[in-house]
Structures are given as structure tokens and as C-alpha cells.
Amino acid sequence: MxxxxxxxRRFLKGAGAVGAAAAFPAPFVNAQERVTxxxxxxxxxxxxxxxxxxxxxxxxxxxxxAVTTDDVARRVITQPNSFDLVDSEYFALxxxxxxxxxxxxxARRIERADQIEPxxxxxxxxxxxxxxxxxxxxxxxxxxxxxAQEFASEPTEWITLIPTTYNADTLGIRPDLIxxxxxxxxxxxxxxxxxxxxxxxxxxxxxxxxxxAIEARGDITYGDKGNMTREEIDFTIERLIEAKRNGQFRAFxxxxxxxxxxxxxxxxxxxxxxxxxxxxxxxxxxxxxxQPLQEGYRAWASGFGLPRTLEGRKLDAAYEFxxxxxxxxxxxxxxxxxxxxxxxxxxxxxxxxxxWAYWYEGQPAEQDITAPxxxxxxxxxxxxxxxxxxxxxxxxxxWNAVMDENQYMIRKWNEFIAA
Amino acid sequence: MxxxxxxxxxxxxxxxxxxxxxxxxxxxTGHAPASALWQAVPMALxxxxxxxxxxxxxxxxxxxxxxxxxxxxxxxxxxxMDVFDGCLSALPDLCTTLATYLSTLKFAFLVWLCxxxxxxxxxxxxxxHVRTLPVQVAFFLLCTIPFWTSVVIxxxxxxxxxxxxxxVNGALIEMGAIDEPLEWLLYSDFTVVLALTxxxxxxxxxxxxxxxxxxxxALVEAAxxxxxxxxxVLTNVVVPLSRxxxxxxxxxxxxxxxxxxxxxxxxxxQQIASIGKSIQTQIQYLQFPIAAANAVVLLLGVLLAISxxxxxxxxxxxx
Numbered sequence: 013m014x015x016x017x018x019x020x021r022r023f024l025k026g027a028g029a030v031g032a033a034a035a036f037p038a039p040f041v042n043a044q045e046r047v048t049x050x051x052x053x054x055x056x057x058x059x060x061x062x063x064x065x066x067x068x069x070x071x072x073x074x075x076x077x078a079v080t081t082d083d084v085a086r087r088v089i090t091q092p093n094s095f096d097l098v099d100s101e102y103f104a105l106x107x108x109x110x111x112x113x114x115x116x117x118x119a120r121r122i123e124r125a126d127q128i129e130p131x132x133x134x135x136x137x138x139x140x141x142x143x144x145x146x147x148x149x150x151x152x153x154x155x156x157x158x159x160a161q162e163f164a165s166e167p168t169e170w171i172t173l174i175p176t177t178y179n180a181d182t183l184g185i186r187p188d189l190i191x192x193x194x195x196x197x198x199x200x201x202x203x204x205x206x207x208x209x210x211x212x213x214x215x216x217x218x219x220x221x222x223x224x225a226i227e228a229r230g231d232i233t234y235g236d237k238g239n240m241t242r243e244e245i246d247f248t249i250e251r252l253i254e255a256k257r258n259g260q261f262r263a264f265x266x267x268x269x270x271x272x273x274x275x276x277x278x279x280x281x282x283x284x285x286x287x288x289x290x291x292x293x294x295x296x297x298x299x300x301x302x303q304p305l306q307e308g309y310r311a312w313a314s315g316f317g318l319p320r321t322l323e324g325r326k327l328d329a330a331y332e333f334x335x336x337x338x339x340x341x342x343x344x345x346x347x348x349x350x351x352x353x354x355x356x357x358x359x360x361x362x363x364x365x366x367x368w369a370y371w372y373e374g375q376p377a378e379q380d381i382t383a384p385x386x387x388x389x390x391x392x393x394x395x396x397x398x399x400x401x402x403x404x405x406x407x408x409x410x411w412n413a414v415m416d417e418n419q420y421m422i423r424k425w426n427e428f429i430a431a
Numbered sequence: 432m433x434x435x436x437x438x439x440x441x442x443x444x445x446x447x448x449x450x451x452x453x454x455x456x457x458x459x460t461g462h463a464p465a466s467a468l469w470q471a472v473p474m475a476l477x478x479x480x481x482x483x484x485x486x487x488x489x490x491x492x493x494x495x496x497x498x499x500x501x502x503x504x505x506x507x508x509x510x511x512m513d514v515f516d517g518c519l520s521a522l523p524d525l526c527t528t529l530a531t532y533l534s535t536l537k538f539a540f541l542v543w544l545c546x547x548x549x550x551x552x553x554x555x556x557x558x559x560h561v562r563t564l565p566v567q568v569a570f571f572l573l574c575t576i577p578f579w580t581s582v583v584i585x586x587x588x589x590x591x592x593x594x595x596x597x598x599v600n601g602a603l604i605e606m607g608a609i610d611e612p613l614e615w616l617l618y619s620d621f622t623v624v625l626a627l628t629x630x631x632x633x634x635x636x637x638x639x640x641x642x643x644x645x646x647x648x649a650l651v652e653a654a655x656x657x658x659x660x661x662x663x664v665l666t667n668v669v670v671p672l673s674r675x676x677x678x679x680x681x682x683x684x685x686x687x688x689x690x691x692x693x694x695x696x697x698x699x700x701q702q703i704a705s706i707g708k709s710i711q712t713q714i715q716y717l718q719f720p721i722a723a724a725n726a727v728v729l730l731l732g733v734l735l736a737i738s739x740x741x742x743x744x745x746x747x748x749x750x
Contacts (some may be wrong), residue, residue: 082715089500089717107717111500213701215712255700261698263618270697272585278596279617287583418499422716423513427527430534430704 016189016330047329048073052088053099054081056268057177057314059349060267068334072329076179079239080267081214088113088319097330098317099176103147103216103412107174108317109161115320116155116170120246121331124338125171127355132313133167137406142199142311146220146238146413149175149313173315174353176335177346180309180404184275188299197221197307199282201251206259210283213264215425218414219248220310221284224409226251229405239415242420249424253431264429268292275300287350290397291389302354302397308409309398315354347371348384352401374400451576493723502719504670510724528725529706532732538623538695539688539736543630546684547677550635554676555669557636558643571640574633586697608687618700626698633686635680642676643669678744682737689733
């Protein structure tokens with residue numbers, strides 16, 4: 013190893029360089045630094061394509077922080093300064109809003125606030141009401157004031173979350189391994205599929221899927237599947253334990269990839285599933301159907317929220333980014349992944365007519381349908397499972413929820429897992 | 432693990448230093464001089480910041496009250512009562528917590544047994560049948576190859592092997608040994624024990640190997656010269672002298688298995704409960720105080736198990 017001896021000459025050279033750097037700082041440092049927004053959400057909501065486009069068009073850099081659904085809520089409550097923009101599910105709001113860590117979004121600064129789809133703002137599709145059991149977004153959409161810790165029953169100018177994506181979830185099936193028609197949620201507990209069914213091990217969502225199945229079987233009629241009483245929770249868990257002891261379930265899954273693996277490997281032929289997971293199974297060349305069911309869908313919606321402490325240029329940048337998000341490009345991008353955006357009209361402008369017909373109108377694809385990355389998703393002639401936007405969102409029965417008896421429910425759920 | 436390897440290689444000089452310092456320390460009977468205490472300060476600070484304080488906070492929070500979005504200082508036993516909810520009233524059925532602990536203890540015992548059998552055999556082979564040090568080191572590195580990749584990948588690798596349409600079932604059906612695929616190969620107690628054994632057997636191999644290398648070969652020769660058979664040498668000489676390694680390995684394996692929830696979750700298809708998983712679920716739903724209470728109970732359980740094991744071995748003398 014060569015040892016560098018500090019000589020006078022070397023020292024002067026170094027000192028000169030430091031001096032020069034101090035005397036002539038790069039000009040842009042003082043002028044206009046690019047804004048970086050730390051964007052907290054689940055990994056499925058974080059499209060690299062959207063971040064790249066926003067950086068190009070707005071000069072705003074998006075730094076994604078990817079965590080699980082439950083961790084989004086946990087981060088908002090426990091570390092509200094660790095992000096600048098959060099993309100959270102609406103069902104977390106009854107916990108987030110009382111914490112006071114989020115602030116209402118100023119509707120006057122959201123250019124297209126009045127164009128947001130009525131399924132989110134009012135709970136209607138095409139003028140017809142949809143099922144509102146659970147934490148429906150329309151019930152938690154407005155705040156009484158910017159820093160209010162309670163929801164407003166009438167529209168106000170303070171919005172809790174601006175929708176990013178939403179969808180209607182149902183059961184995924186392997187049609188090649190099932191030889192009967194699946195029309196009801198009750199099939200999840202059908203003994204014919206013993207050892208070949210799966211549900212989520214995310215208690216708040218898993219129990220709703222179970223409730224859909226138990227109600228469909230005719231065992232009980234819930235007052236509100238998304239806000240059960242203790243007796244209803246007890247009953248549901250009892251039935252689940254019974255099914256588990258009879259070997260109904262092959263496994264429970266808690267993340268996207270697990271559900272894909274279970275289905276693709278044939279370990280499971282029917283399970284609660286998320287739309288992109290069905291797509292992921294299909295892109296492996298394995299048949300998988302996102303089966304519409306007579307009882308309807310369990311819907312969810314996710315949207316942008318702002319931490320209470322956000323201010324100055326970051327706050328402006330956040331509004332600018334959200335307005336851009338609603339202006340169409342991002343909506344079209346998300347539509348091609350099977351999600352629905354806040355505003356359909358603007359997304360439509362950025363989609364080809366054949367894409368719109370496939371994703372929104374339930375029409376057979378006129379030509380191959382490709383994912384945003386260019387991968388083939390469906391060949392020409394394919395029809396979207398469940399059909400058009402109106403058919404799918406119009407058939408929503410309940411929404412993802414946090415129950416009043418959440419703590420009790422978690423305890424009972426742990427009991428179910430341990431049984 | 433690497434630490435254990437390290438201590439093995441460093442053993443001779445380390446032992447010499449240890450015995451020197453011990454001799455030097457012997458005449459000293461009163462309090463340690465201030466300089467010695469100062470030297471202990473950095474470690475003590477690290478220990479205080481990263482162990483004592485978090486632990487104290489955990490114990491403190493376990494007595495707090497909470498709602499779905501806040502935790503409030505209080506002194507309530509409600510969280511502990513929730514943990515043991517129904518444990519008396521449900522008798523003779525087991526309540527959730529006891530059932531979960533029982534299942535965890537069952538896995539701890541089965542995995543301990545499997546890792547002990549496999550680990551002892553491997554260590555015995557390495558220590559007594561491999562003659563030269565370079566080959567021993569090479570074999571040792573072979574044992575560590577599975578550790579080059581992450582725990583999750585090592586677990587997931589079992590799925591295509593053991594699944595309903597996996598390699599094992601495929602081969603058995605092709606051979607005509609079975610007609611229907613064996614369901615219990617995956618997502619069962621069997622899979623959990625298999626995966627845990629695979630993951631943690633090295634924690635047993637290393638300390639046992641370490642103990643075996645210290646056995647004076649003359650003792651083995653003397654036993655053989657006195658007419659002992661191979662089996663008698665093993666049970667009367669090798670096993671008793673490997674006892675410290677076995678116990679240290681057991682402590683590693685049992686503590687890890689007691690706290691493991693990832694393996695139990697993935698390999699059990701999330702259908703098998705573990706304490707760690709209940710704690711994780713509670714944390715995810717912001718029920719920190721009840722999770723803390725659960726953690727304190729788990730800690731007490733593990734401490735109890737360790738203190739029993741430590742009665743059988745003087746760990747400071749053996750390391």
C-alpha cells in the first residue's frame with residue numbers, strides 16, 4: 013500500500029480546490045431545487061411509469077415508500093412526518109381521521125373535484141345506489157373542517173382522500189380444475205373444494221369474504237357485514253373454525269405473491285383474490301377467472317391524503333401532482349392494469365377506443381390488449397371478467413371496513429388461526 | 432454462526448489469553464478498579480440503549496390502554512387478561528393463548544430433536560472422520576451454502592418440491608407408490624418441522640463440532656484400548672464430553688423456534704398459529720399494548736426454558 017504523505021504542495025492544492033468550490037457554488041442550488049414527494053402506499057399502487065411521467069411533465073420527483081396495507085395506516089398514525097403524500101384505503105379513515113395526523117384536502121385547489129365518480133362521492137353508479145355495507149367511501153369522503161377529526165354528512169370543501177384507484181373484488185377460480193358452475197360466494201365453503209380453497213389472513217378483509225360466503229349459504233343475514241356485532245363475529249368465527257377443522261382450507265395468504273403462487277401451482281382452485289393477481293396467473297399461461305357472483309362484489313377504494321404538517325412548496329407540489337394525476341394519463345395507465353380511476357372521462361382521452369371498449373364497456377377486445385409495460389394481457393376477442401364498469405361497480409355489495417368491534421374481531425380471528 | 436466458527440478457529444490462542452487473564456485476575460478479590468469499569472462503559476451503553484431501554488418500554492406499554500388509533504399511559508392488567516382470555520372458563524378446552532403456546536412448544540421440541548440428531552451426526556462426521564483441517568473447513572463451508580440466500584427463498588424452495596403437483600408427489604405417483612398426491616407434504620406440521628430443521632440445523636452443528644474438537648483424542652484411544660465398542664465410546668466418552676455443545680446448540684434452536692412466525696406461517700399455509708404471528712397481527716392493527724403484553728409473556732416463557740437449560744451447563748466456562 014502506498015502511503016500518501018501530506019506535503020505542503022498537496023495541501024495548498026487541496027485548499028485551493030475547496031476555496032474555489034465555496035466561492036462559486038453551482039447556481040441551481042439556490043435557484044429552483046426540484047421537489048421530491050415521499051409517496052407512501054402499498055407496492056401495488058406504485059407504478060414506476062407514473063413516477064417517471066410526473067417527473068418529466070411536472071418536474072416533481074416521486075419517491076415511493078412501499079409498505080403493506082395495514083402498515084400504511086400504522087405509518088400515518090405513528091410516523092406522520094415520514095411521508096409527504098399518502099395513498100391509503102378509505103376504510104382506514106375511521107382510524108386515521110381521529111388521530112388528527114391528516115388534513116382535509118382543499119376542494120377548491122383540486123381542479124376536477126366535481127368530476128370525481130359518484131360511486132366514490134355518493135355511492136351510486138348510473139344513478140342507482142350500490143351496497144354501502146362496511147366503510148363506504150361516500151360515508152367518509154368529507155370532513156367538517158380542514159383539521160377536523162370527524163366526518164361531514166353533507167358535502168363540504170374539505171375532502172379526506174382524492175381517489176387514486178378502486179375496484180370490485182370477488183373470488184378467483186381455476187376453471188380447468190373445477191367442473192361445475194360457480195355462481196355464489198357460498199362456493200368458498202363448498203365441501204367439494206375441501207383442501208382446495210383459500211382466504212386472506214388479513215383479518216379485516218378475510219372476515220368480510222367469509223361473511224359473504226356464510227350469508228350466501230343462508231346461515232345468517234348480517235345487519236352490516238362491515239360492522240358486525242360481537243354475536244355476529246362469534247358466529248362467523250365459529251363457522252370458519254368448523255370449516256377449518258373439516259379441512260376446507262389449503263392455506264391462508266397474506267400478500268399478493270402468495271395468492272398468485274397458490275393459484276398458479278394448483279394448490280388452490282378457489283380463493284378470495286385481487287384483480288392484478290388474477291392477471292398475474294393468466295400471464296403465466298394458466299387459466300384463471302375473476303368470477304362474478306350473484307351476491308355481488310366486495311369493493312375497495314384508495315386515495316391521496318396529505319399529512320397535517322405538509323406546507324410550502326411541498327404542499328403546492330402535492331396539489332400539482334394530484335391535479336396532474338386526475339388529468340387522464342395516470343388514469344389510463346391504471347385502467348390498463350384493471351383498476352378504475354377517480355375520473356373516467358379524462359382517462360378515456362388517453363386510451364384507444366378498443367381499449368376503452370374492453371376495459372369499460374364489457375365489449376370483446378377488437379385487438380390484443382397489452383399491459384402498460386407492453387406485455388400481452390388478453391388476445392383479441394377476450395371479454396373482461398364481470399363485464400362493464402356499470403355491471404361491476406354497480407353490483408358492489410359491501411366495502412372493505414374497519415369495525416367498531418375491531419379489537420374483539422382480531423382476538424377472535426387469532427383464535428380461528430390457532431384452532 | 433460465523434461467530435461460532437470464528438471462536439473455533441481462534442480457540443487455542445483465545446484460551447491462552449483467557450487463562451492468563453484469569454490467573455492475573457485471581458489475586459484481586461475486592462472491587463474492580465475504576466479503569467476497568469470505564470472500559471466496560473461503551474458496551475454497557477450499547478446494551479442499555481438497544482436492549483434495556485426497549486425492553487423497559489415494552490413492559491411499560493403492556494400496562495397501557497389503547498384505542499384503534501392511540502395508546503394512553505395507564506396501569507391496567509386488561510391487556511394481560513385479554514391475552515389469557517377464556518383460559519379458565521374454557522377448560523377443559525384450551526384457550527387461544529395456551530393452545531398457541533402448546534403448539535409452539537411442540538414445534539420447539541420436534542425441531543430440537545431433529546436438529547440434534549442431524550446436527551450431532553454431521554458434527555461427529557466432521558470432527559472424527561475428516562482428518563485434515565483444510566478438508567474440515569471445506570466441509571464446514573459446504574454446510575453454510577444454504578445460508579447464502581435469504582430465509583424466505585430457502586422456505587419457498589420447498590413448495591415446488593412438496594406441493595400437490597410437486598416433484599415428490601410426481602415421482603411417487605409415477606413409481607406407482609401412491610394413487611392420489613399426498614396432501615400432508617405441504618402446509619402441515621410435517622412441513623413446518625422439515626423447514627425449521629433445514630433452516631436451523633447449523634446452529635446445532637457448530638457448537639457440537641466445537642465441543643467435539645476439544646475432546647482429547649487420547650481419551651477415545653484409551654477407551655478403545657480398554658475394550659470399549661464403538662457404541663460404548665460414543666455413549667460414554669463422546670456424548671458426555673459434547674454436552675456443552677449440545678446444550679448451547681439447544682439454546683439457539685429453542686429460542687429461535689419459539690419466536691419464529693415466518694416459517695410457521697409460510698410452511699404451515701398460515702393455518703398454524705404461532706405466538707410471533709399473533710403479536711404481528713396485533714401490531715399491524717395498532718394494538719401495541721396487547722402485543723407488548725404478549726411479548727412479555729413470551730419472553731418469560733423463553734427465559735424459563737433457558738434458565739432450565741443453563742442449570743445443566745456453565746456457559747461461561749464452556750465458551
